[in-house]
Amino acid sequence: MAARFPKRPPSQPRAPRPREDDQGGERRDRQRGRDDRPPQRDERRRRRDDRPPAPAAAPGAPPAAPAAPAAPTAWEPQAAWYDQLQGAGGDDFYRDLVLPATLRQLQARPGQRVLDVCCGQGVLGRTLAGHGVRVLGVDASPALIAAAQSRAGASERYVVGDARALDATLGDERADHAALVMALQDLDPIEPALAGIARRLPTGGRLVIVLSHPCYRIPKRTAWGWDEQWGIQFRRVDAYLTPQALPIKTHPGMPQDGASSTSFHRPLSTYLVALGGAGFGVVAAEELCSARRGTKGPRYMAEDRAAREIPVFLVLTAVRLG
Numbered sequence: 001m002a003a004r005f006p007k008r009p010p011s012q013p014r015a016p017r018p019r020e021d022d023q024g025g026e027r028r029d030r031q032r033g034r035d036d037r038p039p040q041r042d043e044r045r046r047r048r049d050d051r052p053p054a055p056a057a058a059p060g061a062p063p064a065a066p067a068a069p070a071a072p073t074a075w076e077p078q079a080a081w082y083d084q085l086q087g088a089g090g091d092d093f094y095r096d097l098v099l100p101a102t103l104r105q106l107q108a109r110p111g112q113r114v115l116d117v118c119c120g121q122g123v124l125g126r127t128l129a130g131h132g133v134r135v136l137g138v139d140a141s142p143a144l145i146a147a148a149q150s151r152a153g154a155s156e157r158y159v160v161g162d163a164r165a166l167d168a169t170l171g172d173e174r175a176d177h178a179a180l181v182m183a184l185q186d187l188d189p190i191e192p193a194l195a196g197i198a199r200r201l202p203t204g205g206r207l208v209i210v211l212s213h214p215c216y217r218i219p220k221r222t223a224w225g226w227d228e229q230w231g232i233q234f235r236r237v238d239a240y241l242t243p244q245a246l247p248i249k250t251h252p253g254m255p256q257d258g259a260s261s262t263s264f265h266r267p268l269s270t271y272l273v274a275l276g277g278a279g280f281g282v283v284a285a286e287e288l289c290s291a292r293r294g295t296k297g298p299r300y301m302a303e304d305r306a307a308r309e310i311p312v313f314l315v316l317t318a319v320r321l322g
């Protein structure tokens, strides 16, 4: 039985970054927050100037209203910040962990087409295109799609759409493989998204999902702890099995910035059951550990051991069953 979350008013944003905001020992995350400052004004202007000019309005026509998101997403107002964070090739998490694992698991060949669901500003699409793969990206945020288009090459196409209603956006367009990177925890419900992806893939087509590890990275429910007696840094898990819609701060390193969104926590079994229900079978998984380290203090060895032992991201590779 699929997990359900309480309904929220439509004005409330639904799409969070699965960014942990838990208490105790999250120095590296906070450091990251400090590095997550919004782009400086010159840089913002440069980015705007890099984008293709908007089509000219007919003489006398009223100015075009900004495009509305295809689904409520907290990423639309954060688009400039997120675009700056990822840039052309991704931040260190993406360059070192997320993108290599996604490429490894997709096994897409040059000329094949990958559907990038919740593509954001296109960091995966550009990487795939660099390997000769054709890309079709879909995201609810018009601002992020505009950012993706502004850097897109000839083999990339990005469109605004709701991942939970892909038929409405894509009609009968198909792909060889699909990716859903750092976004499954933004979606509620997930079943329509998985079913829509499955309809677009051939038998044997791969779907690669990357998400914050649902066992160890649960906003406000997991945290680092320190065991004085044994000199061990441990991961504390306060709750796991109950599905939760958890508010998280978008910029944990900026206390004065109130931007927040909601992360949908589900236990691992919910994802596996939903994949099976959509006609996918899981064939591979990777659990990725952070390479980030704090400064070398007296607990450095224990912190390093914990960081190498407890993963931050889970990668699930599923194939479309016949």
Ligand SMILES: C[S@@+](CC[C@H](N)C(=O)[O-])C[C@H]1O[C@@H](n2cnc3c(N)ncnc32)[C@H](O)[C@@H]1O
Residues within 6 Å of the ligand: 014, 015, 016, 017, 018, 071, 072, 073, 075, 076, 086, 117, 118, 119, 120, 121, 122, 123, 138, 139, 140, 141, 144, 161, 162, 163, 164, 180, 181, 182, 183, 186, 187
């Ligand atoms: C953390 S970002 C990840 C973006 C991209 N996959 C990446 O790895 O950079 C989550 C993305 O999910 C998108 N999103 C949230 N809800 C969505 C929905 N219902 N349909 C399509 N995209 C959605 C957001 O707009 C945002 O771009």
